[in-house]
Amino acid sequence: MCGVREGVAAIHVVTDRVYPGEPCWGLREGAELRTVSPNGGQEMRWLQKVFVVRGDRKAKYETDFGPASDFPHSTPVIYPSFGENTVAQLQELAERDRHSDKWYRRGEEKRAESTLIADILRQEEILLEVRRNRSQFGPGVSVQRVDYPREAAERQFKEKRDARSRRTRA
Numbered sequence: 001m002c003g004v005r006e007g008v009a010a011i012h013v014v015t016d017r018v019y020p021g022e023p024c025w026g027l028r029e030g031a032e033l034r035t036v037s038p039n040g041g042q043e044m045r046w047l048q049k050v051f052v053v054r055g056d057r058k059a060k061y062e063t064d065f066g067p068a069s070d071f072p073h074s075t076p077v078i079y080p081s082f083g084e085n086t087v088a089q090l091q092e093l094a095e096r097d098r099h100s101d102k103w104y105r106r107g108e109e110k111r112a113e114s115t116l117i118a119d120i121l122r123q124e125e126i127l128l129e130v131r132r133n134r135s136q137f138g139p140g141v142s143v144q145r146v147d148y149p150r151e152a153a154e155r156q157f158k159e160k161r162d163a164r165s166r167r168t169r170a
Contacts, residue, residue, distance in 0.1 A: 015059040018050055020088035025051040025058055027090040029098065030076025031068035044068035048094060050087055065098070073101035 018024075029048040036043045046065040051058050065071070077097050079090045097103075130153075 013054060013057050013059040015052065015054055015061050018052055018061045018087045020086060020091075022052050022087050023083035024081050024085050024087045024090050025053060025083055026081050027051070027079045027094055028077070029094045031071075034064075046071050046074070046098075048091070050091070052087065053083070071098060073104035074098050075103040075107075 027048065027050050030046070031044045032047050033042050034045045034047070035041070036045070044067065046068045048063040048065065050061045050063075052061065053059070075097065077094060079085075079093055081090060
C-alpha cells in the first residue's frame with residue numbers, strides 16, 4: 001500500500017492481522033492526524049502500529065483507539081524490538097502505559113521545579129549589562145562603571161570573537 005505523508009511517498013506493506021505469539025519488530029503508539037470523514041475532515045487519533053515480518057518484508061498492523069482527546073495524560077511510546085519480543089508482550093506494555101499517567105505527572109513535576117527559563121533570562125540580563133558596561137544603582141538609574149567606554153568593551157569583545165573564529169578555521 002502506498003501513502004503520502006507531508007509530500008513524501010511512503011511505501012509499506014500492511015497486514016490485516018497479527019498473532020499474539022508472533023515475533024514483533026517494534027511497536028509505536030501515539031497521537032496522529034488522520035482523515036476521518038469523506039469530505040477531508042481531520043482529527044487527532046490515538047494509534048498503535050505493530051511491525052511484524054511477513055515473508056521477507058516488515059509489515060505494519062494499525063489499531064485505532066479513538067480520539068486522542070480520550071487519552072489526555074498518555075505519553076506516546078516506541079518499543080524497539082528485533083524479534084525477541086512477541087506481539088502480545090509489546091501490546092501489554094503499550095496498554096499499561098496508555099492507561100498510566102506516570103510520565104505525564106513526571107513531566108509536570110519537572111516543569112514546576114525547573115528554573116531554566118528564569119536562569120537564562122537572568123543570565124542574558126547580566127550579559128547585556130556587562131556588554132553595555134553599566135551598573136544599576138536603584139530604579140531607572142544607570143551609571144557607567146570606572147569610566148571605561150562601552151565602545152572599547154564592544155571592540156574588545158569583537159576582537160576576541162574574531163580571534164576565536166580564525167583559530168577554528170585554521
